[in-house]
Amino acid sequence: MGETSETGDISIRTPLTDLVGVRHPLVQTGMGWVAGPRLVSATANAGALGILASATMTVPELRAAVREVTSRTDAPFGVNLRADAGDAAERVRIIVEEGVGVASFALAPSRELIARLKDAGVVVIPSVGARRHAEKVAAWGADAVLVQGGEGGGHTGDVATTVLLPQVVDAVDIPVIAAGGFHDGRGLVAALAYGAAGIGMGTRFLLTSDSTVPDAVKARYLAASVKDVTVSTKVDGLPHRMLRTDLVDSLERSGRAMALLRAVRHAAAFRRLSGLSWARLARDGRAMKHGKELTWSQMLLAANTPMMLRAAMVEGRADLGVMASGQVAGVIDDLPSCAELVERVMTEALRTRQNLAALTTPTPPTTLAALSPLSPLSPVTSEQG
Known part of the structure; x- marks a missing residue:
């Protein structure tokens, strides 16, 4: 599943990367006032999936923001919507007209909204906080689901990602993106081991040099x-x-x-x-x-x-x-660019996988024989004569 190109670019192919067309199974989540065109395009150019937060934009601002992202990158990106907003249908129209590849939702969209987007070729990825919600949107035709455990920032539940994620993976047959508590390559490998197709990170992308959050506020996060x-x-x-x-x-x-x-x-x-x-x-x-x-x-x-x-x-x-803020703010202490962050996560993921592979290397036959009580190489005790 992991590959290294001739240029040294490490990639891990998963159902998520195949679905949305990105190089890396990493998602920058749609954070209001944070996930604007600069952060989203920087994420996309780094090979991950950037999600533009639209709930804090007017409809004209959304169209302008989408066009700004497309002027900065040719890579796929998405737009996050509030499914319960009164103008959700109008925002969906903009996504379709502007050729946005992915629509994510903070709350479960209706069956009709999912169908409209899918008919237009848009990948639909709702965010959920419970297994039953994942089952519902999967039955309605969602292409993937992002599941956030209680460690995640903003509106959140009280079930830890390590408990919630495997429940959702076992319950649906669409790609699952794990969110809540992720910030490095070790977390990516752990999520993949649980059966996820990738990870979503909010606070970690907020704390990058490409984020437009004021430096004084970033300093508060780093000090936490x-x-x-x-x-x-x-x-x-x-x-x-x-x-x-x-x-x-x-x-x-x-x-x-x-x-x-x-x-x-x-x-x-x-x-x-x-x-x-x-x-x-x-x-x-x-x-x-x-x-x-x-x-x-x-x-x-x-x-x-x-x-x-x-x-x-x-x-x-x-x-x-x-x-x-997600709980991971307490373990983050730097502000890399999105490109540096993505490269770091992927490099660490590869190293972690290699370390795990070393643990499963078959034991040499002579060693196995020495451990067998019936082997002629086993020590003979006095009771055995």
Whole structure:
């Protein structure tokens, strides 16, 4: 499965690389305000699959971003969508018209949306956090699925990748991309051993020199230990993995009245930035409930959480924004380029596979004979005469 070209470019062919046409089974996930044209094109040029985050873009901004990526690279890339967004159909139309090869979803798309994309030749890769969700989208025709364990950043579950991943691999017959806790070549080999077709990384790609996240915010990530990454439900009522900061601590202590005031303020700011009406914000907030018992303040925050992310990821205000983060932030200490990162991961993966192969080298026959109690080479004890 692993190959080295004449130029020394290490590649590992999997069902994922065959499906989307990339050289390496690595996916840069679609992170709001982070996965823009520069990061996505740098990832694509490095041979991995870059995913453009569209939830924080207006529809015209999405088309412009797609065209910017295509001007920077000829390699395949994807666009991440919110399946429950009111304008999801319009965004799908842009993906089809602009010839984007992959559509990924933060939430399960409908059977009809999957069919529309597949009819246009677009590869559909929903993200899931449970086996039953993977089974559902696979039955609806999804081409692959990205499964994120509890170690992953942003909205996340509470089941570890090492427990969730094999469940999903055993349950579906489409390629599975493992996410949550991956940052190096050892993790890639481990995921492949579980039966995955590749790995998705968010925080690791965020912490590259190609990422547009302000340097001061990157420094906060690099300084964090594993214990500095926490999960809170105070942002929008859903479990959200992020760096622990004074803001997060204050959110945890805040009462309902303060939470409602903050929600309205952020909703107003997001409405001005996005051009959405209050009615549209309310519809999106209701859509994000998904049967959960959220308060109106939580619904407002669910519709405009991007503003809290934007404060940190775009404006560099770590004191005012939320910094979504996987637990791997606690073990990352550098900012390579995407090209350097991908090469490093693939080189380490090859070395890890070679080390594993050395452990399974057949034992020489003489050694095996010496270990056999019936061998004439075995030591003879006094009891054996």
